[in-house]
């Protein structure tokens with residue numbers, strides 16, 4: 230993606246907030262705070278462009294907690310020495326999402342299939358980085374938290390593997406060194422993610438030095454295995470690199486990953502013995518699309534089995550072996566993981582209609598036993614005064630921390646050091662205020678408003694030139710970008726996309742819980758006044 234630096238339009242002037250070696254005068258401070266308040270709450274009134282819920286009230290119950298430093302440093306399941314933590318609350322929030330995403334509850338005597346996760350300090354970016362870091366280390370054969378050796382030495386691989394004809398004849402029970410000689414790619418994961426993935430995924434690959442299929446292909450000068458039939462309809466060649474490889478896994482027009490291309494690319498690298506790291510999307514950033522994780526996994530599993538990657542024995546330390554997957558499937562559910570479970574329920578209760586009679590709800594969670602980790606933002610669907618999010622996985626996929634710091638009095642199993650302890654209260658407030666059925670009713674309300682918005686915009690686009698589109702069950706509607714003043718007034722997010730080889734400048738709006746029919750109508754009126762519909 231080319232980065233163009235635009236001059237940003239700001240209304241608040243830096244000088245208002247200038248600080249120096251003198252204490253600020255009372256008058257200057259009051260003016261600064263008053264302008265700040267006016268600006269921020271003014272913009273909030275017309276906020277329409279990002280997947281952020283502005284309908285929040287944490288002031289009523291939690292204003293006191295701005296005067297205490299809450300810190301959940303370390304593992305959420307051990308309280309630790311830093312006593313001003315909210316880990317008891319955090320654990321209940323995690324339990325809620327474990328259940329919502331069909332993960333296994335934690336037993337009093339911990340089982341390896343039990344859930345494990347934590348509330349991140351950043352947004353979903355941290356949860357994605359942690360998921361991909363865990364996937365990388367797991368596939369590179371690093372030490373897991375649960376010592377597989379202690380759990381009885383696995384003498385035999387599971388039946389699923391025994392039944393499978395391994396095309397690559399790994400000497401599964403030989404030592405790590407020997408295995409390495411036979412297949413140098415065995416501990417070199419290759420990552421796959423679609424062209425609609427969030428930029429945090431691209432960043433994670435770079436930060437974590439994970440080889441993407443495109444980098445590996447370019448390094449090794451491989452010929453791309455995709456033929457015309459493997460590309461989605463209307464795929465633009467601008468998304469190919471100079472060696473004719475797609476830069477990222479091609480997506481369908483609706484923003485979901487194109488499964489035939491994904492499967493073919495995976496087979497290419499699996500046949501060379503590489504473990505496979507996939508980042509699926511559940512609610513893509515721009516188009517709000519949901520990858521059909523279940524269908525993709527069903528088509529990928531036979532390939533993994535064929536090449537001995539479904540389960541394999543790893544020597545994770547000198548003379549110590551365990552059996553683990555040769556793949557890691559992470560689901561970036563920044564937005565969708567929070568509300569799609571309720572859409573699924575609304576469909577079951579016939580509160581919303583299936584988009585067509587063949588529609589199958591795209592299952593993404595731990596009902597798919599091959600899913601390793603899920604990430605979600607807290608400030609998007611739920612709404613939070615600051616970025617927050619959740620990382621969710623299982624005990625058996627936890628990596629052993631690199632150090633065991635006595636200093637914090639609990640295991641250092643999370644990504645950062647200090648963790649935001651206030652975010653747990655934010656999640657808890659949201660969840661404790663609503664019954665399951667109320668969540669269902671809320672998603673139905675939002676779905677209806679999104680459809681209303683789409684229908685209204687579409688009806689005004691008489692010349693059909695404004696590219697107004699909505700992906701099934703997406704909270705976003707995309708369109709040709711309007712004039713700059715409206716982009717600013719409604720905080721619209723813009724994106725440049727190629728469609729049929731032509732570059733287009735899009736903007737989108739997001740229908741979140743604070744958005745009302747009145748706000749939509751006033752946005753459409755502003756578009757009309759600006760001559761938008763006259764093309």
Ligand SMILES: Cc1ncc(COP(=O)(O)O)c(C=O)c1O
Nearest residue numbers: 352353354427512513514563606
């Ligand atoms: C699909 C997706 N993944 C990840 C992110 C990053 O999330 P955050 O901004 O919470 O770090 C976003 C943010 O828009 C997103 O849309």
